[in-house]
Amino acid sequence: MSSAAKGKLYLVPAPLDFGCTDDQQTLITDAIPSGTLQAASQIKHWICENAKSTRAVLKRIAEHHPLICTLQDMTITELPREAHKHGDHKAAQDNNAALRALLDVALQGIDIGLMSEAGMPAIADPGSSIVRAAHALGLDVVPLVGPISLLLALAASGLNGQNFAFNGYLPQESAARKIRIQQLEKLALTSGQTQIFIETPYRNAALLADMIATLQPISRLACSVGLNLPSAKTVSLLVKDWRIQKEVADSLLTSKLPAIFSFGV
Amino acid sequence: MSSAAKGKLYLVPAPLDFGCTDDQQTLITDAIPSGTLQAASQIKHWICENAKSTRAVLKRIAEHHPLICTLQDMTITELPREAHKHGDHKAAQDNNAALRALLDVALQGIDIGLMSEAGMPAIADPGSSIVRAAHALGLDVVPLVGPISLLLALAASGLNGQNFAFNGYLPQESAARKIRIQQLEKLALTSGQTQIFIETPYRNAALLADMIATLQPISRLACSVGLNLPSAKTVSLLVKDWRIQKEVADSLLTSKLPAIFSFGV
Numbered sequence: 001m002s003s004a005a006k007g008k009l010y011l012v013p014a015p016l017d018f019g020c021t022d023d024q025q026t027l028i029t030d031a032i033p034s035g036t037l038q039a040a041s042q043i044k045h046w047i048c049e050n051a052k053s054t055r056a057v058l059k060r061i062a063e064h065h066p067l068i069c070t071l072q073d074m075t076i077t078e079l080p081r082e083a084h085k086h087g088d089h090k091a092a093q094d095n096n097a098a099l100r101a102l103l104d105v106a107l108q109g110i111d112i113g114l115m116s117e118a119g120m121p122a123i124a125d126p127g128s129s130i131v132r133a134a135h136a137l138g139l140d141v142v143p144l145v146g147p148i149s150l151l152l153a154l155a156a157s158g159l160n161g162q163n164f165a166f167n168g169y170l171p172q173e174s175a176a177r178k179i180r181i182q183q184l185e186k187l188a189l190t191s192g193q194t195q196i197f198i199e200t201p202y203r204n205a206a207l208l209a210d211m212i213a214t215l216q217p218i219s220r221l222a223c224s225v226g227l228n229l230p231s232a233k234t235v236s237l238l239v240k241d242w243r244i245q246k247e248v249a250d251s252l253l254t255s256k257l258p259a260i261f262s263f264g265v
Numbered sequence: 266m267s268s269a270a271k272g273k274l275y276l277v278p279a280p281l282d283f284g285c286t287d288d289q290q291t292l293i294t295d296a297i298p299s300g301t302l303q304a305a306s307q308i309k310h311w312i313c314e315n316a317k318s319t320r321a322v323l324k325r326i327a328e329h330h331p332l333i334c335t336l337q338d339m340t341i342t343e344l345p346r347e348a349h350k351h352g353d354h355k356a357a358q359d360n361n362a363a364l365r366a367l368l369d370v371a372l373q374g375i376d377i378g379l380m381s382e383a384g385m386p387a388i389a390d391p392g393s394s395i396v397r398a399a400h401a402l403g404l405d406v407v408p409l410v411g412p413i414s415l416l417l418a419l420a421a422s423g424l425n426g427q428n429f430a431f432n433g434y435l436p437q438e439s440a441a442r443k444i445r446i447q448q449l450e451k452l453a454l455t456s457g458q459t460q461i462f463i464e465t466p467y468r469n470a471a472l473l474a475d476m477i478a479t480l481q482p483i484s485r486l487a488c489s490v491g492l493n494l495p496s497a498k499t500v501s502l503l504v505k506d507w508r509i510q511k512e513v514a515d516s517l518l519t520s521k522l523p524a525i526f527s528f529g530v
Binding site: 034 | 421426428502
């Protein structure tokens with residue numbers, strides 16, 4: 001069977017305002033191009049991180065692009081728990097049958113959408129194992145344009161965007177975290193590679209304080225909060241200036257909005 | 266002067282169809298959200314990688330969102346040559362006065378747009394030095410949503426999106442390039458970090474052949490071509506399968522479209 005006769009796996013980005021109150025939300029047409037919204041509106045079969053948030057996004061799409069059928073008539077299936085981490089080959093292998101089963105309808109020519117809670121699926125979010133399973137079945141995988149918070153933050157930081165790494169989460173324990181920060185800074189200083197990472201919102205302030213205390217004075221440290229929301233803010237300063245302008249750090253992370261951190265030269 | 270009274274620096278993504286013929290181009294409203302197009306349509310002062318391509322994008326925006334003034338009445342200034350690479354601190358320092366001069370109008374409350382030839386400015390493209398200069402002047406830096414080819418490719422690859430690095434270009438000379446590929450593969454295998462890179466189109470086929478020959482059989486290698494165009498294609502296979510399915514590699518890079526490569530586990 002040629003891939004033309006099979007359904008495709010569309011990677012559908014979600015707005016970055018997940019968890020925000022209705023009045024904080026962006027207009028979905030402002031955040032996501034109509035090409036993406038139009039393609040998403042024609043999909044009946046969904047695989048997602050969270051079914052409730054996927055239905056909420058689909059309702060917002062429906063206000064601008066009529067959906068192909070009612071939400072009740074759609075199949076919206078959450079990714080199996082094991083697929084939430086990229087994991088090792090063994091885990092992916094064990095899980096293969098379940099993932100393939102989710103993609104079965106594509107073999108009958110039906111398109112499938114993959115959506116995470118916010119931003120692009122499979123980037124700093126679950127989904128890569130289902131993408132691998134799709135390639136194994138010979139399905140076309142189509143990534144659609146939308147907000148990707150990591151790279152909005154990187155662009156706004158002024159840090160090196162020609163050589164960078166995303167490290168996910170740092171260790172939670174403070175001593176281990178400081179050692180990791182120093183390792184990554186050494187890498188940044190010797191190679192020029194910008195280091196990017198995230199944290200759960202309630203730990204953001206502690207992480208920022210640790211970095212300001214630990215990094216070299218002439219390293220540049222940037223933090224973006226609430227990207228793609230009206231309140232979005234990026235601060236990018238040399239560490240020595242973060243130390244002087246204490247009020248900047250104190251006022252930046254007062255909300256529970258997601259933050260993205262990066263440092264380098 | 267508070268930053269509220271100053272103009273902002275908007276990072277404005279361009280479509281990924283730079284260099285394509287008119288009939289290959291995507292509809293700009295399909296590729297870029299209306300929030301971005303609306304914001305861009307209100308900007309009179311532009312700093313860019315290439316003035317000609319910036320004017321072409323502005324003409325495409327004008328078909329959907331009336332521009333604030335004619336192209337003739339806009340100020341469209343190309344980035345100084347030195348600002349095309351992220352460079353070291355010394356180079357950025359030397360260049361500071363020129364970059365600050367480009368941002369002078371923002372101190373009078375006028376917004377400025379930054380645009381590269383394709384995709385997001387300052388990501389795998391010039392622009393980071395002007396962003397740093399904007400932060401030094403206390404300007405708000407606002408990254409707008411649009412296509413970012415690197416991460417569309419990463420999402421579509423099925424490779425680890427929770428730990429990844431973008432390495433820019435590999436060495437041109439074949440022996441040095443093979444050594445670098447092996448170093449990066451070792452890093453990918455030991456840390457799980459996906460390795461992403463790009464090449465100039467006419468060298469794409471040679472790079473792909475080198476990777477297929479050099480990488481371990483069980484590493485996963487992905488290549489995306491022509492992202493966000495109707496002809497977009499992502500192939501993601503284990504290296505041993507790239508070796509068996511020789512026709513896949515042969516047919517993938519026949520066009521001069523940009524390609525993005527990634528490998529890992």
